Amino acid sequence: MTDEKYVYLQEIREKKSAGRGVLGKRTGSKTRYVGLPHDHMTAAELKRRNSKVSSVRLNQPITYAELKELTPTLKFLYLDNCINRYEARRIDLVNMLGISNPGFGKMAAKLPGKLIFKYNKRKPSPKWLSFINGEAAEIIPEDARVLRDPEPAVVEPAPEEPTVEVSPLVLDAPVLVAKPEVNPYHVKLSLVGNPAQLADVIAVLTDKDTAYDFEVTISLKGGD
Numbered sequence: 001m002t003d004e005k006y007v008y009l010q011e012i013r014e015k016k017s018a019g020r021g022v023l024g025k026r027t028g029s030k031t032r033y034v035g036l037p038h039d040h041m042t043a044a045e046l047k048r049r050n051s052k053v054s055s056v057r058l059n060q061p062i063t064y065a066e067l068k069e070l071t072p073t074l075k076f077l078y079l080d081n082c083i084n085r086y087e088a089r090r091i092d093l094v095n096m097l098g099i100s101n102p103g104f105g106k107m108a109a110k111l112p113g114k115l116i117f118k119y120n121k122r123k124p125s126p127k128w129l130s131f132i133n134g135e136a137a138e139i140i141p142e143d144a145r146v147l148r149d150p151e152p153a154v155v156e157p158a159p160e161e162p163t164v165e166v167s168p169l170v171l172d173a174p175v176l177v178a179k180p181e182v183n184p185y186h187v188k189l190s191l192v193g194n195p196a197q198l199a200d201v202i203a204v205l206t207d208k209d210t211a212y213d214f215e216v217t218i219s220l221k222g223g224d
Contacts, residue, residue, distance in 0.1 A: 058085075059136040064097040076111040083117055086136065087125035090117055096132060 038046065054070050056062065058081045067075060082088040088096075094104050108115050119125050130136050191201060206212055 059131065060134065061096050061132050064099050067097060072110065072112050075107075076113045076115075079108075079111070079115055080113065082128075082131070083115060083119075086127045086131040087119035088117075088128050088131075089119055089121075089124065092124055092128055092132075 038049070041049070054074055056066075056070055056074055056078050058078060062078070067078070070078065079093060082093060090101070090104070094101055097104065099107070119128075127136075191198065202214075
């Protein structure tokens with residue numbers, strides 16, 4: 001072992017030893033145990049450790065006592081929902097909560113947002129009347145909706161074009177063997193013969209006064 005390697009391994013051993021002992025040095029414990037604050041809490045303290053969970057139904061009226069139990073953010077969201085969704089006026093919210101108009105103003109001033117009333121007619125909105133009577137539909141938040149993949153569209157197959165299939169034959173004379181149909185749109189033709197025989201077969205299948213599209217493949221008999 002060279003001197004350089006010995007010094008290198010010695011430094012590694014010292015760092016390992018220091019790392020193993022640093023935990024015990026910080027805690028002052030021979031067992032090297034690190035205690036956390038909740039390890040020394042009683043059952044009652046552990047139960048009170050988390051904050052209170054508040055909830056409110058946005059489609060149901062509530063009292064002022066129930067509103068006071070909510071967090072400031074939930075208070076604002078509930079009142080803002082009444083204004084924008086059910087067209088509530090200031091006097092509508094005051095009557096629902098059963099407080100005075102100045103008291104409502106003091107409560108609204110402590111909210112994290114500003115309440116903007118948009119419906120200012122003399123009579124209450126029909127939407128508000130359905131809400132205050134408990135007839136409003138349940139509101140499902142956007143993030144609580146169940147997302148489903150859209151169902152695949154049913155695509156009906158396109159109708160097939162009528163065709164006439166002709167069996168391949170070696171023709172000594174213009175002979176056609178096929179299943180003729182009325183006004184065929186497409187004809188598949190396979191034959192062996194000379195050009196004059198081909199012309200005779202085409203004359204049998206077509207009308208001389210009608211224009212057609214032809215696709216012809218010609219190869220020598222016995223060729224590839």
